[in-house]
Amino acid sequence: MNRSLIRSSLRAAPILALLLVFATGKASAETPAAKPAAKQAAPTPEGIQVPKPPFTEGIFPCTACHDGKAVKLNTKQRELKDMHTDIELTHGPESRWCLDCHDANDRDHLKLASGEKVEFTASYKLCGQCHGDKLRDWRVGIHGKRTGMWNGPKQYLLCVHCHNPHQPHFKPMKPLPPPTRPEAIQVTKGGAR
Amino acid sequence: MTDQETRVPAQGCEDTSAACGAGGRREFLGAAVAAVATALTGCGKVSSEEFLQHNFRELSKDEVAQVIARLEKEYKDKFKKDVKVATTEPIPGVIFGYALDLSRCIGCRSCVHACVKENNQSRKPEIQWIRVLEMDKEEGVDLQHAEQYYNPDEVPREGHFYMPVQCQQCKKPPCTKVCPVGATWKEKDGIVVVDYNWCIGCRYCMAACPYGARHFNWGEPHIDAADVNPVTHYLGNRPRPKGVVEKCTFCVQRTRKGLYPACVEICPTGSRKFGNLLDPKSEIRQTLETKRVFKLKEDLNTQPTFFYFYGV
Numbered sequence: 001m002n003r004s005l006i007r008s009s010l011r012a013a014p015i016l017a018l019l020l021v022f023a024t025g026k027a028s029a030e031t032p033a034a035k036p037a038a039k040q041a042a043p044t045p046e047g048i049q050v051p052k053p054p055f056t057e058g059i060f061p062c063t064a065c066h067d068g069k070a071v072k073l074n075t076k077q078r079e080l081k082d083m084h085t086d087i088e089l090t091h092g093p094e095s096r097w098c099l100d101c102h103d104a105n106d107r108d109h110l111k112l113a114s115g116e117k118v119e120f121t122a123s124y125k126l127c128g129q130c131h132g133d134k135l136r137d138w139r140v141g142i143h144g145k146r147t148g149m150w151n152g153p154k155q156y157l158l159c160v161h162c163h164n165p166h167q168p169h170f171k172p173m174k175p176l177p178p179p180t181r182p183e184a185i186q187v188t189k190g191g192a193r
Numbered sequence: 194m195t196d197q198e199t200r201v202p203a204q205g206c207e208d209t210s211a212a213c214g215a216g217g218r219r220e221f222l223g224a225a226v227a228a229v230a231t232a233l234t235g236c237g238k239v240s241s242e243e244f245l246q247h248n249f250r251e252l253s254k255d256e257v258a259q260v261i262a263r264l265e266k267e268y269k270d271k272f273k274k275d276v277k278v279a280t281t282e283p284i285p286g287v288i289f290g291y292a293l294d295l296s297r298c299i300g301c302r303s304c305v306h307a308c309v310k311e312n313n314q315s316r317k318p319e320i321q322w323i324r325v326l327e328m329d330k331e332e333g334v335d336l337q338h339a340e341q342y343y344n345p346d347e348v349p350r351e352g353h354f355y356m357p358v359q360c361q362q363c364k365k366p367p368c369t370k371v372c373p374v375g376a377t378w379k380e381k382d383g384i385v386v387v388d389y390n391w392c393i394g395c396r397y398c399m400a401a402c403p404y405g406a407r408h409f410n411w412g413e414p415h416i417d418a419a420d421v422n423p424v425t426h427y428l429g430n431r432p433r434p435k436g437v438v439e440k441c442t443f444c445v446q447r448t449r450k451g452l453y454p455a456c457v458e459i460c461p462t463g464s465r466k467f468g469n470l471l472d473p474k475s476e477i478r479q480t481l482e483t484k485r486v487f488k489l490k491e492d493l494n495t496q497p498t499f500f501y502f503y504g505v
Contacts, residue, residue, distance in 0.1 A: 149451040
């Protein structure tokens with residue numbers, strides 16, 4: 001899992017933008033002016049910086065194989081036999097398949113239902129098409145995990161860091177050891193006052 | 194100039210025995226008290242400085258510095274490594290709040306063991322500040338049907354949900370009310386703390402706490418020196434002596450520096466939310482305002498600042 005420390009730009013960007021607006025003395029034109037300023041200040045479209053998506057090693061960029069020459073585009077819905085056989089798709093309705101989310105003509109990007117291309121680093125937008133309530137909670141920190149500082153720089157995780165997009169259900173795990181039962185506690189000499 | 198003038202009698206002290214009278218008497222009294230204390234309590238290890246130390250809240254800045262220096266030296270001698278003891282004050286304008294998502298917790302106990310490591314709990318005898326309860330989905334939040342010793346191969350188990358319980362940092366803490374010596378109190382940022390050097394080990398607070406959140410050092414706490422977390426706070430995770438009560442402090446040594454508590458950092462499901470209750474933009478406030486929230490044993494009017502919620 002790749003993680004890098006990032007600033008809580010979600011919160012900081014609008015504030016910065018507002019500050020810029022006030023500094024230039026255009027306080028009346030708040031919302032329209034604030035948005036482009038925030039866009040310029042942040043590297044991702046929305047100003048949310050996220051760690052690198054958890055790709056299988058060596059699989060990205062996808063265009064290394066899917067260049068339109070070595071592997072020809074085949075939009076027919078089918079079971080994959082030659083490559084990506086490890087991927088079992090148990091996400092959503094049965095009719096769902098690869099090119100619903102992966103852009104057919106540009107494999108290094110994902111695509112929304114509208115056809116709009118999305119970077120892998122902004123995959124939460126894709127998830128949010130169906131899971132809008134989760135996206136809303138994630139943006140304000142209710143859903144998902146944040147680490148770092150409660151009053152400062154935070155590290156966010158993408159949806160796909162916890163939920164495998166092809167099999168999104170959270171995997172069960174072995175619990176750490178339980179506490180010792182009272183009857184199993186061994187009294188050592190001088191152990192209690 | 195005044196510094197030099199006042200220093201003169203002190204320098205002359207070595208020569209004239211009359212001027213040394215006050216110091217000598219104090220030393221004698223200190224030694225005598227320590228000897229009596231040793232005889233009465235049977236605690237040979239308690240130094241006279243430790244025995245004569247006052248409640249932490251009554252100490253002057255100089256006295257605090259002395260106490261910290263003494264403790265750091267004791268820990269250095271004991272663990273053969275540098276252990277820093279901080280006395281970081283509450284941040285003004287901050288009251289800590291905590292929320293735990295019952296619909297997400299899978300009962301993996303990562304938090305329990307991360308807490309033990311971070312907060313220098315005794316490994317033997319074992320002390321854990323967080324207890325994870327396995328509950329029946331059919332029964333709901335009913336402590337009659339809670340199991341804390343569950344140990345299946347995989348969690349979550351079918352038909353069960355999990356409820357970690359730790360100190361609820363109550364707004365009206367019954368534990369601090371019953372302490373006969375004032376060794377435990379609520380700080381300005383809402384954290385209920387214990388002065389381990391002032392605690393007499395009567396365990397009234399444990400009887401008063403309806404959440405079982407306080408733990409007693411029945412035996413000499415043991416931690417391998419390599420496992421000791423050297424970043425500590427006087428009121429938090431510094432190594433404790435035998436015979437005192439300890440509890441969750443929201444990782445006071447971390448949170449007063451702006452860090453998340455260790456349990457929040459480790460939780461693999463992101464079930465744990467922490468922040469400033471006075472900041473409307475904080476995760477904790479967003480959670481309280483938009484989710485279905487409840488407090489454990491609300492009817493007791495302890496008014497916890499620890500909340501449980503359903504994220505789904």
